[in-house]
Amino acid sequence: MPGKIHLALVGTLGAGAAALGIAGTAKAMLGQPGAPAGAVIKSADGKTVGSLRVEDAPSGKSKITVTVAGLPAGYHGFHVHAKGICDPSSTDPATGSPFFSAGGHFNLGSGSHPAHSGDLPPLLVGADGTGSASSVTDRFRVRQLLDPDGSAIMIHARPDNQANIPDRYRQADGKTGPDAETLKTGDSGGRTACGVITRR
Numbered sequence: 001m002p003g004k005i006h007l008a009l010v011g012t013l014g015a016g017a018a019a020l021g022i023a024g025t026a027k028a029m030l031g032q033p034g035a036p037a038g039a040v041i042k043s044a045d046g047k048t049v050g051s052l053r054v055e056d057a058p059s060g061k062s063k064i065t066v067t068v069a070g071l072p073a074g075y076h077g078f079h080v081h082a083k084g085i086c087d088p089s090s091t092d093p094a095t096g097s098p099f100f101s102a103g104g105h106f107n108l109g110s111g112s113h114p115a116h117s118g119d120l121p122p123l124l125v126g127a128d129g130t131g132s133a134s135s136v137t138d139r140f141r142v143r144q145l146l147d148p149d150g151s152a153i154m155i156h157a158r159p160d161n162q163a164n165i166p167d168r169y170r171q172a173d174g175k176t177g178p179d180a181e182t183l184k185t186g187d188s189g190g191r192t193a194c195g196v197i198t199r200r
Contacts (some may be wrong), residue, residue, distance in 0.1 A: 037142045039153050039195030041068065044088040044098040049193050052153045053200075054142055061138045063122060068155070068193075069130045076125060077156030077188025078133075080106040080118030080140070084150020086194035097190035101154040108140060113186045114162040117144075118151070122160045151197045158189030 041050035050068035057063040065079070082103035091102035106118030113119060117139040125131040145151040163186055 010188065018125075020109060032069035036200060037145060037197055038200045039197045041155065041193050042086065043070075043193045046088070050155070050195070052195055052197065054145065054197065056142050057136055059138070060141070061136050061142055063134065063136050065132070065134045066123060066153070067130075067132045068123065068125060071125045071129050071155065071193070072157075073125050073127045073129065075122040075159035076192070077154075077158060077160035077186055078120045079154050079156070079160075079188075080114070080120065080145065081152045081154045081194075082106045082118070082149070084152050084196045084198070085188070086152050086196050088194075092191075095190060099152075099154065099191040099194040102154060102191070102194055106140070106145070106151050108144065111172070112163070114160070119160075119162075119186075123155060143187040145197050146199060153195045153197060154191050155193040156188035156190065157192045160186035160188040162186055 027030065034099055036056065037054040039052040040048055042050060043049050049070045050066060053065045055063050082097075082105065083101065085101040087101040088098040091098055092100045105113065105116040107116040109115070109117065119139075120137070121133065121135050123131060155162055
């Protein structure tokens, strides 16, 4: 059964990172020694909005660090997706959301959301459009993200409810608890930014 994810840090970027610019910050993060995998995160219109760094940590864990700028304020669903293809012209036939090419959530087991291997803590973006976060997970190792079809990091439009739907919420058929869509994505909405995770 997948282990827990421990949130280590959530905050906003300081003036130094803003002055450097997000593209420069992305390049600097990915070029640091000891960063075995990472991604440049881009919006559907091709603008660089962030960077990701993934590195092996002690005790069979991995550390994920993300920095973003130019995104809407508030919480955003933040997940590793199963395929390393971020094609904005590939749209979900049901919703029209871009980056359909990245597939569903990365998952080494058979659990549903929020127990997918690639389910991460929601990303908090400040009023100025910037944010950063770091978390440690035992749900995957770097090498598993770099399997033959690769993987991608995805930022979603809405908050992730982690399938935390109380029984007082009833589905259309009268059943209680989370419905199939919630168990798939946590109702985190469309895909707004994507980055292919590669060896660095």
